[in-house]
Amino acid sequence: MKNRLKVLRAERDWxxxxxxxxxxxxxxxxxxxxxxxxDPSLPLAFKVARLFGLxxxxxxxxxxxxxxxxxxxxxx
Amino acid sequence: MSKSEQNAxxxxxxxxxxxxxxxxxxxxxxxxxxxxxxxxxFLWQFDTLYSLLALMLNLGVxxxxxxxxxxxxxxxxxxxxxxxxxxxxxTLGVGLVCACSYGIMEDIRLISFEPDISHLMILMGLTFxxxxxxxxxxxx
Numbered sequence: 001m002k003n004r005l006k007v008l009r010a011e012r013d014w015x016x017x018x019x020x021x022x023x024x025x026x027x028x029x030x031x032x033x034x035x036x037x038x039d040p041s042l043p044l045a046f047k048v049a050r051l052f053g054l055x056x057x058x059x060x061x062x063x064x065x066x067x068x069x070x071x072x073x074x075x076x
Numbered sequence: 077m078s079k080s081e082q083n084a085x086x087x088x089x090x091x092x093x094x095x096x097x098x099x100x101x102x103x104x105x106x107x108x109x110x111x112x113x114x115x116x117x118f119l120w121q122f123d124t125l126y127s128l129l130a131l132m133l134n135l136g137v138x139x140x141x142x143x144x145x146x147x148x149x150x151x152x153x154x155x156x157x158x159x160x161x162x163x164x165x166x167t168l169g170v171g172l173v174c175a176c177s178y179g180i181m182e183d184i185r186l187i188s189f190e191p192d193i194s195h196l197m198i199l200m201g202l203t204f205x206x207x208x209x210x211x212x213x214x215x216x
């Protein structure tokens with residue numbers, strides 16, 4: 001899963017520690033999400049969306065695995 | 077102080093408190109295990125009543141330590157919980173596989189001594205430690 005967390009954080013001039021504090025997680029968690037090593041849970045993703053005032057899909061984008069389509073079966 | 081700062085402070089305080097509690101109860105469990113192991117021989121000359129009391133103390137403190145461990149996991153954030161879970165899964169697997177093999181080794185005469193449960197506990201402890209360190213390194 002890709003995300004724009006780093007960009008959004010930079011736009012607001014927040015440090016990873018400040019964002020971690022606002023979300024109630026560790027700085028390590030923010031770093032792992034930003035580098036794509038860790039996908040947040042749905043509740044944390046909603047918390048991030050609420051904090052930035054954006055819909056979840058404007059922050060997190062799914063990356064389908066190779067050869068996998070996200071289109072509904074009927075449209076394929 | 078903003079609400080988010082208050083929340084973060086509460087979260088960090090809870091985590092520190094649960095870590096301290098886990099450390100204290102783990103230490104207490106270790107002491108009660110030592111009492112159970114050495115008390116009968118060196119303190120009360122195998123008196124059954126005292127041995128039973130020591131056993132009950134050991135099990136009681138162990139139960140509280142397990143509860144403290146659960147609280148510690150609940151206080152962790154989701155990445156720390158994932159690292160813990162991964163390390164616990166590896167430890168469970170290594171423990172199961174090695175316990176089976178170790179138990180059979182004496183029967184098939186690959187070792188000449190009786191398998192000791194403490195060896196398995198040391199192995200599981202070290203495996204968990206390495207698992208947590210590897211997880212922290214991975215998500216650094």
